[in-house]
Amino acid sequence: MNGAYVAVDIGASSGRLMLAQITKNNQIQLQEIHRFTNGFKMVAGHERWNIDYLIHEILTGLEKVKKAGFKQVHLGIDTWAVDYVLVDHQGKKLCDPISYRDKRTAHAIADLTSDFSKDYLYEKTGIQFQDFNTLYQLYEEDQALLAKTDKIMMIPDYIGYVLTGQAATEVTNASTTQMLNLRGGLFDKDLLSKINVHDEQFAKLVEAGTYLGPVMTDWMDTFDLPITDVITVATHDTASAVVGTPAVGHDWAFLSSGTWSLLGTELNVPENGRQAFHENYTNEWGAYGTYRFLKNIMGLWVAQCVKHGYQDKYSFSELAAMATKEKPFQQFIDINDERFVNPKDMIAEIQTYCRETHQTVPTTPGEVMMAIYANLALFYANELQKLNKILGCSLKTLNIVGGGSNISLLNQMTSTLSGLEVVAGPNEATAIGNVLVQMISTGEVKDIVAGRKLIKESFELKQYQPEANHYEGVLARYQSFLEHQDKELV
Numbered sequence: 001m002n003g004a005y006v007a008v009d010i011g012a013s014s015g016r017l018m019l020a021q022i023t024k025n026n027q028i029q030l031q032e033i034h035r036f037t038n039g040f041k042m043v044a045g046h047e048r049w050n051i052d053y054l055i056h057e058i059l060t061g062l063e064k065v066k067k068a069g070f071k072q073v074h075l076g077i078d079t080w081a082v083d084y085v086l087v088d089h090q091g092k093k094l095c096d097p098i099s100y101r102d103k104r105t106a107h108a109i110a111d112l113t114s115d116f117s118k119d120y121l122y123e124k125t126g127i128q129f130q131d132f133n134t135l136y137q138l139y140e141e142d143q144a145l146l147a148k149t150d151k152i153m154m155i156p157d158y159i160g161y162v163l164t165g166q167a168a169t170e171v172t173n174a175s176t177t178q179m180l181n182l183r184g185g186l187f188d189k190d191l192l193s194k195i196n197v198h199d200e201q202f203a204k205l206v207e208a209g210t211y212l213g214p215v216m217t218d219w220m221d222t223f224d225l226p227i228t229d230v231i232t233v234a235t236h237d238t239a240s241a242v243v244g245t246p247a248v249g250h251d252w253a254f255l256s257s258g259t260w261s262l263l264g265t266e267l268n269v270p271e272n273g274r275q276a277f278h279e280n281y282t283n284e285w286g287a288y289g290t291y292r293f294l295k296n297i298m299g300l301w302v303a304q305c306v307k308h309g310y311q312d313k314y315s316f317s318e319l320a321a322m323a324t325k326e327k328p329f330q331q332f333i334d335i336n337d338e339r340f341v342n343p344k345d346m347i348a349e350i351q352t353y354c355r356e357t358h359q360t361v362p363t364t365p366g367e368v369m370m371a372i373y374a375n376l377a378l379f380y381a382n383e384l385q386k387l388n389k390i391l392g393c394s395l396k397t398l399n400i401v402g403g404g405s406n407i408s409l410l411n412q413m414t415s416t417l418s419g420l421e422v423v424a425g426p427n428e429a430t431a432i433g434n435v436l437v438q439m440i441s442t443g444e445v446k447d448i449v450a451g452r453k454l455i456k457e458s459f460e461l462k463q464y465q466p467e468a469n470h471y472e473g474v475l476a477r478y479q480s481f482l483e484h485q486d487k488e489l490v
């Protein structure tokens with residue numbers, strides 16, 4: 001009988017436990033067992049995640065797996081990147097983890113790179129400059145807490161540790177710290193000493209697919225759990241999403257479209273040259289020795305904030321439906337502008353941006369959502385052109401996965417503006433990539449090529465082709481708008 005695999009996939013906006021099995025007709029069957037919300041709150045002066053709540057939700061979800069009749073399962077954990085938990089010498093967390101959207105790192109890059117030039121850092125690590133990278137968070141960390149810290153654990157590694165008692169640092173997520181040295185493949189000693197952190201404050205680095213251990217029986221005293229063997233998967237959720245992307249051949253790009261839009265392609269060697277540095281592309285490590293050459297784009301975070309701004313009275317599909325009734329490209333917005341990272345009122349921020357740039361101000365929910373989707377599509381198309389230029393390639397297909405792959409309007413606009421075929425789905429690609437690494441570890445699936453073929457044959461995917469004579473010249477106008485904005489900022 002084929003095994004039962006549980007993916008714990010926790011994004012910035014929601015978490016879920018998905019149960020996967022390979023059926024008799026060789027298809028991956030995926031069912032949602034448990035879903036819960038996620039989010040950060042201001043606690044003790046910083047925006048923090050409630051990690052104990054997340055662990056409780058995971059154990060609640062595992063109880064549901066047992067109730068569904070599964071007595072023994074494998075389990076993998078993936079979450080968002082860069083954030084960490086400080087653990088003391090007794091194995092206890094020193095405080096709740098601070099969110100990457102907290103303001104504490106607003107000036108950290110400038111402070112840290114006064115000694116280390118950005119070129120030097122990028123040449124060493126190949127990682128994008130985002131002020132919330134772990135390197136800058138630790139640079140700003142409370143030194144008294146760091147002094148009491150035995151281990152610094154990335155979020156999914158910490159969850160695995162709490163469940164199994166085993167500590168490891170999985171490389172795909174470790175690479176998002178901007179502290180791994182591309183050549184040496186280990187934490188960079190110069191960078192560690194700059195932020196008063198010691199090598200032994202990280203558990204051993206492990207590759208995706210490494211067996212971690214069984215969920216401790218202690219947890220069985222309070223939760224009715226199946227026997228659960230934890231495998232360290234590609235624990236950065238985006239790395240799992242890339243594993244779960246049903247791509248074939250080589251001239252494809254991925255867009256992991258959720259809270260963030262992570263647009264890029266999979267490389268076998270990193271690309272940390274001048275153009276990549278100038279365009280702030282990153283070489284996050286992938287599963288099986290690959291690199292995720294990608295750019296962080298503000299993504300559907302903006303839509304999430306707008307939904308909350310309307311007091312959540314509309315669902316995402318209702319908001320998307322309202323947008324389809326509006327004309328696109330009434331205003332150009334640099335969707336990656338810092339001002340959209342965590343404003344108090346996203347709707348007002350978008351309207352102020354349009355007023356300041358002397359453009360039509362969106363007022364209705366449909367106009368606001370169309371402004372977001374149209375400018376995301378433009379941003380994607382612009383970045384796909386840059387990807388081709390930096391890598392000297394000619395990408396043919398964009399695989400859009402994650403919740404955003406449900407947005408037909410956005411998928412179609414992206415295809416038409418970029419000229420690429422868009423293949424949309426699966427929306428739960430992250431969870432699918434999570435279980436695929438588990439299945440490869442147990443030998444149930446041969447390798448990632450076989451796995452991606454299995455995904456293509458197991459899930460409904462939608463194709464979008466560029467629509468002729470649509471949006472002529474809009475992308476070029478958008479690109480000159482962005483150049484003008486950049487000049488304004490200098």
Ligand SMILES: Nc1ncnc2c1ncn2[C@@H]1O[C@H](COP(=O)(O)OP(=O)(O)OP(=O)(O)O)[C@@H](O)[C@H]1O
Pocket residue numbers: 010011012013014015080237257258259260300301303304316317318320402403404406407427
């Ligand atoms: N039917 C839909 N119509 C419009 N938008 C949708 C739909 N379904 C999902 N979305 C969009 O997808 C987003 C959630 O995507 P996803 O579930 O991949 O994010 P997540 O995994 O919770 O978070 P993260 O991106 O941090 O992993 C929502 O914020 C919403 O904007």
Ligand SMILES: C[C@H](O)[C@H](O)[C@@H](O)C(=O)CO
Pocket residue numbers: 011012079080081082100132236237238258259260262296
């Ligand atoms: C902050 C990270 O870049 C972000 O979390 C992104 O990598 C991610 O994990 C999206 O879910």
Ligand SMILES: [Mg+2]
Pocket residue numbers: 009010011012237258402430
């Ligand atoms: Mg996600």
